[in-house]
Amino acid sequence: MTALAHSFADASAPDLAKLEPATLHHQVAQFLYLEARLADTHDYDGWEALWTDDAIYWVPANGDDTDPEKEMSVLYDNRSRIGVRIRQLKTGRRHTQTPRSELARVISNIEIAEVRGPEVDVRANVLIYEDNLRGDTLWAARNTYRLRMTDDGFRLVRKKICLVNNNKPIYTLSFLV
Amino acid sequence: MPHAAVSEAAQAHDYRALIEPARINSRLYYDPAIFQEELEKIWYKTWVYVGHTSEIPNKNDYVTKSIGPMPVLMVRDREGEVRLLLNKCPHRGNQLCAYQKGNRTSFTCPYHSWTFSNTGDLMGYALPEGYEGQSKAGLNLGKVPRIAIYRGFVFGSMAAEGISLEEHLGGAKAALDQLLDNSPTGELELTAGFLQHRTKANWKFMLENETDGYHPGFVHGSVFQVTSSGIGSLYGADSTALTRDYGNGHTEFDLRPEWRKHDKPLQWFGTTPERLPEYVKSMNAAYGEERAREIMIDGSPHVMIFPNLFIAEIQIFVLQPVAVDETIQHVTAVQFKGAPDINRRLRQQTMGSVGPAGLLLADDTEMYERNHRGAQILDPEWLVLSRGLHRERLDENGYRIAHSTDETPQRGIWRHYLNLMTEAR
Numbered sequence: 001m002t003a004l005a006h007s008f009a010d011a012s013a014p015d016l017a018k019l020e021p022a023t024l025h026h027q028v029a030q031f032l033y034l035e036a037r038l039a040d041t042h043d044y045d046g047w048e049a050l051w052t053d054d055a056i057y058w059v060p061a062n063g064d065d066t067d068p069e070k071e072m073s074v075l076y077d078n079r080s081r082i083g084v085r086i087r088q089l090k091t092g093r094r095h096t097q098t099p100r101s102e103l104a105r106v107i108s109n110i111e112i113a114e115v116r117g118p119e120v121d122v123r124a125n126v127l128i129y130e131d132n133l134r135g136d137t138l139w140a141a142r143n144t145y146r147l148r149m150t151d152d153g154f155r156l157v158r159k160k161i162c163l164v165n166n167n168k169p170i171y172t173l174s175f176l177v
Numbered sequence: 178m179p180h181a182a183v184s185e186a187a188q189a190h191d192y193r194a195l196i197e198p199a200r201i202n203s204r205l206y207y208d209p210a211i212f213q214e215e216l217e218k219i220w221y222k223t224w225v226y227v228g229h230t231s232e233i234p235n236k237n238d239y240v241t242k243s244i245g246p247m248p249v250l251m252v253r254d255r256e257g258e259v260r261l262l263l264n265k266c267p268h269r270g271n272q273l274c275a276y277q278k279g280n281r282t283s284f285t286c287p288y289h290s291w292t293f294s295n296t297g298d299l300m301g302y303a304l305p306e307g308y309e310g311q312s313k314a315g316l317n318l319g320k321v322p323r324i325a326i327y328r329g330f331v332f333g334s335m336a337a338e339g340i341s342l343e344e345h346l347g348g349a350k351a352a353l354d355q356l357l358d359n360s361p362t363g364e365l366e367l368t369a370g371f372l373q374h375r376t377k378a379n380w381k382f383m384l385e386n387e388t389d390g391y392h393p394g395f396v397h398g399s400v401f402q403v404t405s406s407g408i409g410s411l412y413g414a415d416s417t418a419l420t421r422d423y424g425n426g427h428t429e430f431d432l433r434p435e436w437r438k439h440d441k442p443l444q445w446f447g448t449t450p451e452r453l454p455e456y457v458k459s460m461n462a463a464y465g466e467e468r469a470r471e472i473m474i475d476g477s478p479h480v481m482i483f484p485n486l487f488i489a490e491i492q493i494f495v496l497q498p499v500a501v502d503e504t505i506q507h508v509t510a511v512q513f514k515g516a517p518d519i520n521r522r523l524r525q526q527t528m529g530s531v532g533p534a535g536l537l538l539a540d541d542t543e544m545y546e547r548n549h550r551g552a553q554i555l556d557p558e559w560l561v562l563s564r565g566l567h568r569e570r571l572d573e574n575g576y577r578i579a580h581s582t583d584e585t586p587q588r589g590i591w592r593h594y595l596n597l598m599t600e601a602r
């Protein structure tokens with residue numbers, strides 16, 4: 001159990017609202033930086049372990065307010081498909097990631113949107129610089145996250161990546177975004 | 178004096194010296210002058226797939242589509258007629274409509290407020306006294322000269338005259354019928370929106386690869402390894418699947434011999450009737466149990482309609498060349514009208530496998546981009562399309578067929594391409 005998880009009197013139902021706003025913001029930011037680093041460095045197992053069983057990993061297309069159950073998304077993975085995606089990357093024959101993209105991403109404008117018991121909704125902006133065989137690509141997105149406090153610290157329940165140009169043709173997006 | 182520069186460049190290319198029956202010259206992929214000539218002789222001449230009527234279901238609906246690099250407004254006008262209008266204000270050439278889709282009876286140019294009905298007719302302009310004594314005749318929106326619709330598939334041709342759409346489709350029309358047979362209503366509803374996959378490669382790499390049965394075992398080996406789809410064997414030496422050249426550049430990867438051998442309904446879609454009870458019920462009601470069973474064994478086709486419509490069983494791809502080295506792959510899930518349970522799975526599988534993050538198409542697209550970079554290397558300049566020459570044969574309808582991994586489709590594509598590029602104007 002992490003130190004933060006320990007700090008809740010009732011660990012089975014931690015209430016994030018009881019944390020000081022600055023403390024919560026700091027802890028959330030630390031988690032987002034960890035997730036970003038694991039993605040940038042292609043630490044596939046470490047990144048996959050961040051997700052809860054009810055996870056949704058979503059990159060909408062043609063706007064940010066689409067219904068992913070009815071409309072096409074660039075990526076709309078449940079936990080099972082996240083697993084397939086990771087296993088494919090680990091075969092070494094995911095050609096679009098062989099050689100791997102070189103990545104550096106910057107996360108900023110982190111805002112706590114809503115706190116509900118053990119869960120917190122977060123907004124952040126991200127810029128990702130990708131270098132691969134084709135050349136350099138700059139990706140920009142407004143992300144929303146839902147994190148859940150568990151015995152092992154924060155875990156990712158939901159990550160929605162709203163690429164600012166998602167209504168236009170985009171290049172292959174095969175790294176962990 | 179249209180296209181003077183293009184015509185000069187054209188004279189520099191003897192296509193017969195670049196295309197042989199079983200090998201082609203790399204220059205065909207990267208030479209900008211050849212691309213310009215393709216626009217003139219293929220994209221702005223032959224029948225090109227534009228969109229589907231279900232994308233504009235209501236009067237006054239419109240959606241922005243394309244013919245080659247050129248945007249086209251596909252409109253259902255106020256009378257309900259489908260029209261293909263060019264998105265250019267005839268006054269000073271301004272882009273008229275800046276939106277992907279919508280519903281409106283008229284389009285007003287933001288530059289000088291010229292307003293056009295969604296039939297393309299000029300309705301009026303601002304400060305009309307400045308045009309006193311002048312006629313509005315000849316100031317309507319440009320139109321795609323010919324439009325033809327086959328069972329909801331809307332095609333356009335920028336040539337005022339030429340063969341009919343049915344002649345152009347030829348034997349490949351049967352593949353469109355096969356697709357629509359899989360719908361309990363015989364209709365599609367392409368309502369899920371398109372993904373747009375930007376690809377730094379010449380369009381012909383995609384055209385050729387769509388019915389290439391030689392690559393999946395290698396390019397998609399990673400997917401076959403981590404999923405238990407069982408489709409890897411369709412691309413092996415023992416496969417009974419066929420490649421087919423329909424002529425007119427249309428090609429097919431025909432999986433029916435494999436599915437018929439296994440004789441299991443819905444195996445083509447990796448599922449069983451038990452998992453899609455509503456769909457099976459509606460198919461039985463529509464076609465009768467015997468015919469429905471045949472349809473659900475044969476499944477949906479894998480056919481490339483020249484030059485830009487690819488039906489990949491459960492997806493519809495539209496290839497759009499925008500430059501000699503850039504192509505946009507537009508793709509959406511096949512959706513059958515009146516079949517919600519299978520439609521949901523069709524969308525889920527489509528999102529997983531295609532588009533910029535797709536488990537399959539991201540790797541195909543990686544190959545396209547490497548193809549394009551490789552083609553520009555000067556030696557060897559000739560690329561080889563000889564696979565299966567010794568076992569090519571004719572089917573009962575007279576179309577060339579061969580083993581699932583053979584290059585019969587690619588040879589057929591280039592045969593048609595050579596005809597188009599050397600046709601007298």
